[in-house]
Amino acid sequence: MGFIVSLLVLSFLIFFHELGHFLAARLFGVKVERFSIGFGKVIAKKQIGETEWALSSIPLGGYVKMKGQDDTDPTKKSFDPDSYNSKKPWQRIIILFAGPFANFFLAFLLYFTIALMGSDTYAPVIGEVLPNSAAYEAGLKKGDKIIKIDDTPIRTWEDLSKAIKESRGTIKLVVERDGKVFNLELIPKISETKNIFGETVKRRMIGIAPSGDLVKVEYGFLESFKVAFERTVQAGKMIIVGIEKMIEGVVPLKEVGGVISIVDITAKASQIGIVALFSLTALISVNLGVLNLLPIPALDGGHIIFNLYEMITKRTPSEEVLYKLTLLGWFVLFMLMGLGIYNDINRLLGASNG
Known part of the structure; x- marks a missing residue:
């Protein structure tokens, strides 16, 4: 059941991405010849208006085939009024950006829904006070609940960590x-810790650990907009930094995951509950949006770069250069996909041998 849910989630994310392209293309009068979920041989199709809606055999993506656009051969162009190539560069950029934007918008909707539904997270209750820490010296004890830091209400352990990290000088708690409420002050100490990429970083800490108690956090309708926006932006930043760390060599290439990992993790999340599934789906959606904006010729980001070049220079890129760069882009994409699948298989074999 989990496997089926994961495939449905992936298909839905792909559909939403391509729907963004489709709607923007139709807005500017571009004919969409085919809307396909998956690549390869078409196994099911239905003609609706001018567009053929198709389901293809390889469920690793999807595409919207617009009149005058062919990623396999960018030299094949049409300049009819309803063609992609007949549109102004800024219109083409909007059409290209609409796909990733749809992914960001979907993530926002999912985070908004989670905020309204409410979700369990760690309560700001102390489970351990480290010896000789700022918290120990200030008199904090196991079982204490932090209600405010510098007049900022604390609802979760995440709020607590963020408030301490962003504080300056002495903080008031x-x-x-x-059952009794009291105030105290302390100065966080600069300590070394590991970030999510395994790097040693210095940050302000007071030397406490969570108790493991859970609290359900729900937000009002208006507040949920802010929470959803912040979580979408935070997810995007995390993915961008992750890509930077991979380029720098901080994150090893063996950590790159492919579609098998996505299916496996999504299947597990679906078994945990709807909030976990929505959270993971939102994160994958943001990931798809960011990755599609990378300046690789075969991706939306690469096409956006070409159109920006045309806007600035007032001339189109050389067809020969465009063709070679597109082939290079496909090569890079297939290499990355191959690396992800290779790592996935190694992980599965390692798990089975273990």
Whole structure:
């Protein structure tokens, strides 16, 4: 069941991405010849208006084939009024950006839904106070609940960590202990810790660990907009930094995952619950949006670069150069896909041998 859910999630994400391209293309009067979920041989299709809606045999993506655009051969162009090539560069850029934007918008909707539904997270209750830490010296104890930091209400452990990290100098805490509320002050110490990429970083810490108690956090309708926007932006930043760390060599290439990992993780998330599934789907959606904006010729980002070049120079790129760069882009994409699948298989074999 989990496997089926994961495939449905992937198909939905692809559909939403391509729907963004489709709607923007139709907005500017571009004929869409085919809307396909998957690549390769068409196994099912239906003609609706001018567009053939298709399901193809390889469920690793999808595409919207617009009149005058052919990623396999960019030299094949049409300049009819309803062709992609007849549109102004800025219109083409909007059509190209609409796909990734649809992914970001979908992630926003999912995070918005999660905020309204409410989700369980760690409560700001102390489970451990480290010896000789700022918290120990200030008198904090196991079981204490942090209510405020510098007049900022604390609802979750994440709020607590963020407030300490972003604080300056002495911080004021409002603490609840055994039903009584009191105030205290302390100065966080600069300590070394590991970030999500395994790097050693220095940050302000007070030396406490969570108790593991959970609290359900729900937001109002208007507040959910802010939460959803912040989480979407945060997910995007995390993915961009992850790509930078991979280029720098901080994140090893063996950590690159492919479609097998996505299916496996999504299947597991679906078994945990709807909030976990929505959260993971939102993260994958942002990931698709960011990756499609990379300046690789075969991706939306590469096509956007070509159109920006045309806007600035007032001339189209050389067809020969465009063709060679597109072939290079496809080569890079297939190499990355191959690397992801290779790593996925190694992980599966390692798990089965273990």
